[in-house]
Amino acid sequence: MKKTIKLVLAVSLVAAGLAALVWTLNVRDEVDVRAPMAAAGASESLIARGAYLARAGNCMTCHTARGGQNYTGGRGIATPFGTVFTSNLTPDDKTGIGTWSSAHFWRAMHNGRSKSGRLLYPAFPYPSYTQVTREDSDAIFAYLNSLPPVAQANRPHELRFPYQSQAALAVWRALYFKPGVYEPDTRRSAGWNRGAYLVKGLGHCSACHTARNVMGASDEGVDLAGGLIPMQNWYAPSLTSSAEAGVGEWDREHIVSLLKNGVSPRASATGPMAEVVLRSTQYLNDEDLSAMALFLKDLTAAPSANGTAPASATPAIPGARGAKLYEQHCAECHGDKGQGVPRAYPALAGNRAVTMPSGVNLVQIVLNGGYAPATAGNPRPYGMPPFVLVLGDSEIAAILTHIRGSWGNHAGEITPIEVNRMRANQGR
């Protein structure tokens, strides 16, 4: 009997200790939100800087539902754990952030905790935003406060058990989240550090370009080595590999052009990246884009053979069927030798988007077509038609295998099963 009591006591103590540890880890590095607010209204220049930084953080894209009013939230972010709905960021007292102080906002950005004290889901990319400075956070807050208040109640998240519980989230945060502002590398230039700050912080590039583990965390830190975007079935290519989207050997102005215009002589933005360019990076000034380019160039590891098929994949062997289908459906725009048309249709020969190991983006593009983003620098992009209703799985596989193995490309084959899996995940 005594033994049992001792055991229960010990277990309770350990549990209480763990809970205390989890809680401590969850509230570390927090500010005192009870501190009185500065009374002075925000200056025009602070609001303008906040607007610019909000673009850099691409806040509005997620915090606006399709057809909804800007910044009123309600867009569903599908995750493997359920759907998280974004919140109203307009300064409405009841439904928005009208009663928040800049300290509350900072705590959300830096610590991932809401004004109410609720822990926030990391679909809100605070694991990246935690690197943002207090000064920049305050500017964004001043900008959001300058928006017209709109009464629109937040929609409750639709998460499955146990992910909907704050306790589960607290454990997740204890394991995978550590607050901390970006610390400049003093051995590097100011430009390099500015670029790193934007890429790792507001830009939250690692939200897509870093792989997530089974718990949805990027536990390798910000490695930007590429990852499959959960639920969307687009692959965000590696920014560190010269076989994928590493830009170590690119001219700096080509990197700037890709982020500013959505197109460049080396590549163009499609899928989720088109949205990033359209709504975020095209609005950044050349100095910041150039800084990001400087940092991104430095990420690329030693060059490897371009488009080499991974050892496990079967090399793509161009076949007569794929060649015929290519001629019939693709050659008009992409050329009989995959040479493309400059400034209109991408070349397929030597294109890393074609040859990188993951084929999911290729299948997406062929199924659904798409346009490059219509930016100020490229306002009238050319488009690719959808083929989802025109070509079957084996036809698309034959075409993609053909282009991955032709004109000097040496990538792995694409199988009809891979195409079928993507088609089945279209959600329509």
Place this chain on the structure above:
Amino acid sequence: MAKTLPFARSRVAHGFMACMVWIAAGPALAAAPFEDTIAQRTLACTACHGPQGRAAPDGYYPRLAGKPAGYLYNQLLNFRDGRRHYGLMTQLLDPLSDAYLMEIAQYFSTLDVPYPAPLPTKASADVLRRGEHLVMQGDAARQVPACVQCHGQAMTGVAPNIPGLLGLPRDYLNAQLGAWKAGQRRAHAPDCMKDVVARLSLDDINAASSWLAAQPLPASSKPASAPPALAPGARAIDCGSAPEALSVNAAPPKAVK
């Protein structure tokens, strides 16, 4: 398209068949030299909507050519902003700007290509009579306005925002009116078509669609430049997608609600 409404299903099926026909007609799409033109830029549209936006053979993926620019522009916005639902359209439009969508709409509106003859109708004489009456006179007792009140006496639409009703297959008309009735197709508020369609039964819709689909285009298929004068007793309609129509009518300011 999560809910499998019958019209939605038939829409996909028809779209699929339409594209099958395109494959059969494959060489029609073959090699034209590259040009720095808006036609080249909209090949992603004409792959489904037919060369020059003439429509796919059965009308799923409807005709774009010659429709009023404002109407086409509003439809592009409707797809992008979630008032109409078709995943392929939405994904294509998402990265495009308002200015570019307007240019695309204007381009297709300027194309003057001939309409095919209407397909023979299988509807009974009674159904066609009822359809003609609804289109030309409406049903005052149920506050259903005549289609021609807004869409033009010749039913070729009114520039810049009101589409014509001719040259569209019965299935397409039925699907669109059905989508409106089910809330799957919407327009800018106030959504006048929603109010009108709410007063129509499925038989009314079928009758109007059957009759409209059987009518040949008049010699001039272009949209009228102004809406027709308001018929005696008819009330002006307030449409968010065609705000100018109400003021031109200069009739009672109260809209039919």
